[in-house]
Amino acid sequence: MSTTLQPARPTMKKPVDYYRIYVWELPVRLYHGINAVAMILLCVTGYLIGEPHRVFYAAEAYQLYWFGIVRFIHFVSAFIWTFNFAFRIYWGFVGNRYASWRNYFPITKQQRHDIWNVLTTDVLQFRVKNDEIDIGHNSLAAFTYFITFLFFLAQVVTGFALYSSMSTSALPSMFNWIVPIMGGEAVVRFWHHLFMWFFVVFMIVHIYLAFYHDYIEGRGTISSIVGGWKFHREDDDNK
Amino acid sequence: MGLTIWQSMQQKGYSRRDFIQFCTAAATVAGLEHSAVGQVVNAFEKKEKPAVIWMHFQECTCCSESFIRASHPVVLDVLLDVLSLNYTETLMAASGAQAEKSLQDTIKNNKGKYIVLVEGAVPTKDDGVYCMIGGKTAESILQEVSKDAAAIIAWGSCASNGCIQAAKPNPTGATPIHKLVDKPVINVPGCPPIADVMMAVVTHILALGQMPQLDNQGRPKEFYGRRVHDTCYRRAYYDAGLFVEAWDDENARKGYCLYKMGCRGPVTYNACSVVKWNEGTSYPIQSGHGCIGCSEEGFWDNGPFYRHLPKFPGFGIESTADTIGTLVGIATVAGVAAHAVVTNVRKKSVIADVHTEDMKES
Numbered sequence: 132m133s134t135t136l137q138p139a140r141p142t143m144k145k146p147v148d149y150y151r152i153y154v155w156e157l158p159v160r161l162y163h164g165i166n167a168v169a170m171i172l173l174c175v176t177g178y179l180i181g182e183p184h185r186v187f188y189a190a191e192a193y194q195l196y197w198f199g200i201v202r203f204i205h206f207v208s209a210f211i212w213t214f215n216f217a218f219r220i221y222w223g224f225v226g227n228r229y230a231s232w233r234n235y236f237p238i239t240k241q242q243r244h245d246i247w248n249v250l251t252t253d254v255l256q257f258r259v260k261n262d263e264i265d266i267g268h269n270s271l272a273a274f275t276y277f278i279t280f281l282f283f284l285a286q287v288v289t290g291f292a293l294y295s296s297m298s299t300s301a302l303p304s305m306f307n308w309i310v311p312i313m314g315g316e317a318v319v320r321f322w323h324h325l326f327m328w329f330f331v332v333f334m335i336v337h338i339y340l341a342f343y344h345d346y347i348e349g350r351g352t353i354s355s356i357v358g359g360w361k362f363h364r365e366d367d368d369n370k
Numbered sequence: 371m372g373l374t375i376w377q378s379m380q381q382k383g384y385s386r387r388d389f390i391q392f393c394t395a396a397a398t399v400a401g402l403e404h405s406a407v408g409q410v411v412n413a414f415e416k417k418e419k420p421a422v423i424w425m426h427f428q429e430c431t432c433c434s435e436s437f438i439r440a441s442h443p444v445v446l447d448v449l450l451d452v453l454s455l456n457y458t459e460t461l462m463a464a465s466g467a468q469a470e471k472s473l474q475d476t477i478k479n480n481k482g483k484y485i486v487l488v489e490g491a492v493p494t495k496d497d498g499v500y501c502m503i504g505g506k507t508a509e510s511i512l513q514e515v516s517k518d519a520a521a522i523i524a525w526g527s528c529a530s531n532g533c534i535q536a537a538k539p540n541p542t543g544a545t546p547i548h549k550l551v552d553k554p555v556i557n558v559p560g561c562p563p564i565a566d567v568m569m570a571v572v573t574h575i576l577a578l579g580q581m582p583q584l585d586n587q588g589r590p591k592e593f594y595g596r597r598v599h600d601t602c603y604r605r606a607y608y609d610a611g612l613f614v615e616a617w618d619d620e621n622a623r624k625g626y627c628l629y630k631m632g633c634r635g636p637v638t639y640n641a642c643s644v645v646k647w648n649e650g651t652s653y654p655i656q657s658g659h660g661c662i663g664c665s666e667e668g669f670w671d672n673g674p675f676y677r678h679l680p681k682f683p684g685f686g687i688e689s690t691a692d693t694i695g696t697l698v699g700i701a702t703v704a705g706v707a708a709h710a711v712v713t714n715v716r717k718k719s720v721i722a723d724v725h726t727e728d729m730k731e732s
């Protein structure tokens with residue numbers, strides 16, 4: 132499997148071996164893509180629901196269904212997003228080691244060490260070189276995804292609680308008890324709206340960091356989420 | 371005691387025709403189908419006049435004010451006549467010791483049969499000193515009257531969810547009725563509730579002798595099953611995305627949807643847009659003002675009323691979730707940009723390394 136790169140100019144340092152590793156299986160990549168599209172749609176339409184903008188002019192209401200369409204897109208994306216998320220949880224139990232649910236909790240000493248490592252070299256940059264690069268998620272990222280999953284859950288719960296007032300079908304109705312607990316629908320809406328900003332901030336940081344790792348480590352981080360392959364340097368500490 | 375509704379109407383000079391009319395109206399108000407009128411007639415011929423106690427605690431009496439403006443005067447007259455309204459601070463002739471005696475007698479003589487209507491919340495802080503009647507705290511009075519009651523109705527938002535007394539910081543510890551008594555309570559929220567809804571709930575209990583169907587917050591489903599928004603006549607403008615942007619703009623004149631002006635119709639369960647107010651004349655949105663959500667728990671704390679979202683706690687009145695969110699978003703972008711710059715400076719050697727490998731390959 133390993134390809135040895137022949138030095139083009141023998142005067143330079145010794146050649147480096149790279150392993151090709153299949154990290155992200157197809158279901159994981161599909162999950163990621165669907166999640167990304169649905170989440171962007173949800174944020175955009177959600178924002179518009181909270182802060183509607185007039186885009187069309189009409190003489191009368193019957194000529195338009197603009198806001199209805201925005202809400203429709205929100206609800207359709209919401210269902211897709213929720214089931215996609217549920218699927219990912221399932222895959223955390225049957226997928227490969229990089230998809231396993233275990234990654235997302237800093238249970239082992241190694242993971243906690245790794246979080247510290249990423250914090251100091253990549254985020255705060257006290258140290259310059261990280262010689263223990265993870266193959267799958269790095270432990271800090273994985274833990275952040277766990278926090279993100281909690282927000283997923285919060286958003287699904289508040290979202291379906293709001294949706295239960297417009298629907299009599301089984302799934303949303305399972306959430307209508309949330310409303311009185313949270314102190315009424317106005318409050319549920321407030322939190323549902325506020326959580327949107329978590330996802331916006333998450334997307335900014337997540338996309339930046341993906342590019343950052345791709346750039347600094349040169350191991351195909353970005354392409355891995357499309358094709359599934361990452362490259363691992365042989366002389367690096369293999370985990 | 372012991373007179374049936376029909377007997378007492380006869381005594382007052384009502385004809386059989388009046389009585390049947392009343393029964394029909396009562397059935398209609400209670401939301402029964404026409405074929406159920408016979409049942410109501412039957413019930414009112416046999417049933418004793420129910421004794422009613424109407425308690426007033428921390429409230430402004432707007433519920434009573436609303437009640438006496440019901441749109442079916444026949445029903446109202448007769449109901450007020452029919453009910454033995456044995457105790458109500460606002461309307462009864464008796465006062466002082468006499469009034470207290472009347473209350474005690476009603477409880478004693480109608481054990482398990484009388485109906486308690488409660489208007490107002492009950493303060494629980496500092497041993498309940500903030501609302502006392504005849505030297506007793508509201509809470510102890512409530513416990514006393516509710517113990518042997520056949521049914522308890524909580525009138526208005528105060529009794530159902532605390533309303534303005536319970537708004538932050540709730541200095542008196544105002545508490546809704548259903549949290550204080552261990553019997554089922556019918557909540558009829560609203561500030562005030564719609565007169566015809568109040569009438570219908572009372573009539574339902576009288577005519578059928580049972581509670582109306584309640585939702586998970588103890589509200590009659592019939593009237594609180596849908597949001598104001600679901601039956602609002604401006605809903606077409608909402609779906610079209612045509613909104614009023616300012617109180618005096620062209621859109622307001624055209625009657626567009628008031629969502630952006632803070633209308634709480636989408637989060638408020640009430641029958642305003644169907645039953646309407648003042649004999650079906652109008653309701654707030656029809657009069658050009660957004661719904662303020664007066665029948666929802668904590669509506670005072672979810673202000674400002676003229677904004678779609680409540681203010682963000684702790685940041686003053688001007689900040690919404692969106693202003694905070696935008697600021698955090700900008701700060702994140704700035705942080706990320708700074709990180710990118712620092713990376714290129716601090717990690718020159720690492721980057722150079724990756725690049726030399728790159729050269730080896732070519």
Ligand code: HEM
Pocket residue numbers: 170173174176177178180181182202205206209210212213286287289290291293294295320323324325326327328330636679
């Ligand atoms: C990334 C995930 C999501 C984001 C960022 C998001 C964002 C938002 C925002 C900002 C609003 C406007 C709230 C307001 O100001 O009134 C909203 C409304 C709403 N969302 Fe979501 N949402 C998400 C997921 C969901 C999910 C999973 C559901 C489940 C069905 C859902 C259902 C709703 C409903 C029912 C409304 C109220 C819409 C209306 O009344 O027209 N959302 N969402």
Ligand code: SF4
Pocket residue numbers: 598599600602603604605606608626627628629633634635636655660661
């Ligand atoms: S005016 Fe209020 S209740 Fe009516 S459609 Fe608009 S948001 Fe809904």
